Amino acid sequence: MNHSDAEYLQITPGAEVYVRQILMYCQNQPWWHGYTVVPKNTIKAVGAAILSLGSKSLGSFLYDHTESISRSPIEFALIYPEQLFYTMACPTALRSQKPIVTRRSIFYLNHDYPLSVTESFLSPAMDASMNPIANDYA
Secondary structure (H helix, E strand, O other), rough: OOOHHHHHHOHHHHEEEEEEEEEEEEEEEEEEEEEEEEEEHHHHOOHHHHHOOOOOOOOHHOOHHHHHHEEEOOEEEEEOOOHHHHHHHOOHHHOOOOEEEEEEEEEEOOOEEEEEEEEEEEEEHHHHOOOOOOOOOO
């Protein structure tokens, strides 16, 4: 966890947290980077199931808590190669001069216990989104 994470979650820098990072692949290329920070007090409040998700999606865990969850507004940003988060989110083979599109928000479990989720859309995903899809239904 870095200082920005602590500030965003409004916790003490250096506080004990669980960090989960994943890459989602499509066509054998990483398209998406996920970065989740869960403070220790959130783990204590909702149980340790979040620590053992393995390949299960975070979304499925959050879905199980929909009755007691709220979400902050989503923040969007372009992350540039000179920024620290770029090197963390973007695998070396995909690094270029292109920024990556990133969004983040905080989910509050039991309406009081935060976890932050940051999602970055890597260059293969962005390149694919710029290509028109053939209309097979015309």
